[in-house]
Amino acid sequence: MDLIFNYLFIGCILSFALDHYTIKYQEKTNFKSIHDWTWSARILFIILWPLGAITFVLNLINESNK
Numbered sequence: 001m002d003l004i005f006n007y008l009f010i011g012c013i014l015s016f017a018l019d020h021y022t023i024k025y026q027e028k029t030n031f032k033s034i035h036d037w038t039w040s041a042r043i044l045f046i047i048l049w050p051l052g053a054i055t056f057v058l059n060l061i062n063e064s065n066k
Helices: 002-024 039-047 049-064
Strands: none
Touching (some): 002 039, 002 049, 039 049
């Protein structure tokens, strides 16, 4: 049961961080095309955070290399 709580806790922390940075940098030109987060998107990200985190990191690397 602890494994499930840790998994969900890490997902919540990553979701909070991603939400924070998209709000903080929404005025930048790179972030203008990002849609607003809905609660269903947040919950889905919390459940599937490994895929979401990998996608976020890869997109961040690709954007910084341009």
